[in-house]
Amino acid sequence: MHAWRSPAVPVLPAAPGAEAGARASARRTLVHDSATREVRAVGGPRRASLYVCGITPYDATHLGHAATYLTFDLLVRSWRDAGLAVTYAQNVTDVDDPLLERARETGVDWRDLAASQTDLFRGDMEALRIIAPDHYLGAVETVPDVVRAVERMLADGAAYRVGPGADGHGDGDVYADLAKDVRFGLEPMGDGVDEVSRLAEFSAMGGDPDRPGKRSPLDPLLWRTERPDDPSWDGRGLGRGRPGWHVECATIAAMTLGAPVDVQGGGRDLRFPHHEMSTSHLRMISGDARPVGAQVHAGLLAYEGEKMSKSRGNLVLVSRLxxxxxxxxxxxxxxxxxxxxxxxxxxxxxxxxxxxxxxxxxxxxxxxxxxxxxxxxxxxxxxxxxxxxxxxxxxxxxxxxxxxxxxxxxxxxxxxxxxxxxxxxxxxxxxxxxxxxxxxx
Missing domain, CATH: 1.20.120.640 (Anticodon-binding domain of a subclass of class I aminoacyl-tRNA synthetases)
Incomplete structure (x- = not known):
């Protein structure tokens, strides 16, 4: 998958009295880390890496999206001006339940819907002069990589299979065993820290805490085995199916940036479960105890008194403006x-x-x-x-x-x-x- 065209960016002279090679050590960029609740320096001394969660392309770019990607555009610009070599990766979740549901509602092939909305997003980013990521990868094109990551987690005992769900399907779905990650939950990032609140957040963001056979209600899906009328791919020993959301990002981060990643970012609504769980998966895949240096999240946008969201339909679209x-x-x-x-x-x-x-x-x-x-x-x-x-x-x-x-x-x-x-x-x-x-x- 290709990204959009980056704007030409002028190179500014170094600060008075500073050698260009010393810029990065003299000026570090501080950000608020959602995991530690502290402001900390990120990147350097010579390089910096950034992973930002991209769109699920079933609707056009709204101002909330634009605010998020502009946030990390500023970080990239600050890093590069400080003399750092920046590597930036972003995904596109071009197969997921919300996308498939929208495609069924509108009678559009899900692949065509994803392609058209991703293209519109590229145009919006180019118009807003957002620097494009170095790696721009979709979930579909990285299925083989996710399969290898999940197979490794199964082999290491960090994942397990679950039998059929209430609908009789899903025999052999693969879930992460969060109990094998001793650091999971030590730095909770969601709105709640107690178990009841976290389960509610997990469920609201597409989790399935009540799935029979899971070892823990919070354990997230890694590989969803084939269902009728559902897109699926060859999962080798996993069976035909498609990847879970969190492991998609962990896999793309691992293959493009490695661990540790200096900053993982996105909108505030991704703090939990998505970023906590994708960080856990990255920890299991990479073996790095702290695979993310800082978790950085942009605030949410409201319009007409409510959070701007696709489900509410109160979107201010960049393309429309x-x-x-x-x-x-x-x-x-x-x-x-x-x-x-x-x-x-x-x-x-x-x-x-x-x-x-x-x-x-x-x-x-x-x-x-x-x-x-x-x-x-x-x-x-x-x-x-x-x-x-x-x-x-x-x-x-x-x-x-x-x-x-x-x-x-x-x-x-x-x-x-x-x-x-x-x-x-x-x-x-x-x-x-x-x-x-x-x-x-």
Whole structure:
């Protein structure tokens, strides 16, 4: 599966007084780790790896999706600007129960639905200038890899088979034995920490705590054996079937990044069970006791008083906004105006405010494009520092706003006698806003 086309990203000069090779050690990026509840440095000293859970392609990209992928776009930009060699992997869950259910409801072949929605997602990401992952893999194309991982877990005693379910099907389904992972549950990431709450969360996110024959209610599915009218693949000794959700991500992370992965990320709703369980699977597959350095999660978006979600149908689609003539950079500025880790409610008035901000920034850059402005270097360092401090995009926007305010207040457009030989201040800020915030001016 191919990703989208990445934007060209300007390379910024090193901070004053810093050698380019020393940037990574001098400036580490801090993030909030959902597992430890601490802010910690991630990546380095020379390399960094990132795994982000991708879409289940049964509906178009909404602003909640866009906010999540923009979060990790900022992390990649901050890492690369610090001089790190970044490897970024993302999956597409192009076979799963929600996708199959939507295909049946609409009468569309599930493969066609997945392909069309994945293509639309690529277009949205390209419009928003999100840097593409180095590895972009679908569940379907990685089935053989999942089969090998599950076979290994069975051989190691970290998985087991379960007999038929209540519907008479599923003889030989394979489940992970979480009791074999001594670290599972030591750093719970969901909303609840007691057993009742975790079981409720597990069930709400597609788990089957009441399945007869399981050793523990929380044990997750690794391999679902073939059912009538269900897509299936050759599972070798596992039998025909299809992979579970959590092991899909663990397998792709293992084969593209190895362990440990510096950051595993996604939306806040993936903390539990998905990320706790995929981390457990990665631990079993890799043998690394701490296979993920930090778990980073973006807040959820609300609209019209409720969480934006496909099930509620209250989606603000990126593609629809673009079709209505909203500039992609204004959409990006709306998302940047909110701290990634907080949940917030979208209002259409924010698009108007963002369009004004975009126009003002462009005006200031145009006025100073050929003027030597020493203060522009300070703006670059302020934006760098803001992103390094737990991806504080609102603080970065405020730094640019302050520079723009000074430019427009002083009206430097006619100060041609002050032109210097160095790149103009507007060009410096323009490149920094592009490279670090992803906004094309």
């Amino acid at each position: 673009l079709a209505e003539g909203v500039e992609a950079m204004a959409i990006r500025l709306v998302l940047l105006a909110h701290r990634y880790s907080t949940s917030w409610e979208f209002h259409h008035a924010e698009l108007i405010d963002a369009a004004r901000r975009l126009a003002t920034w462009r005006d200031a850059v145009a006025r100073t494009s050929e003027l030597d402005d020493p203060a522009s270097a300070d703006v670059v360092e302020e934006v760098r520092a803001a992103l390094a401090d737990d991806l504080d995009a609102p603080r970065a926007l405020a730094a640019v706003d302050a520079w723009v305010g000074r430019v427009l207040a002083s009206d430097t457009s006619d100060s041609s006698d002050e032109r210097g030989t160095a790149p103009g201040g507007g060009a410096v800020v323009r490149d920094a806003v592009d490279a670090l915030l992803g906004v094309a001016l």
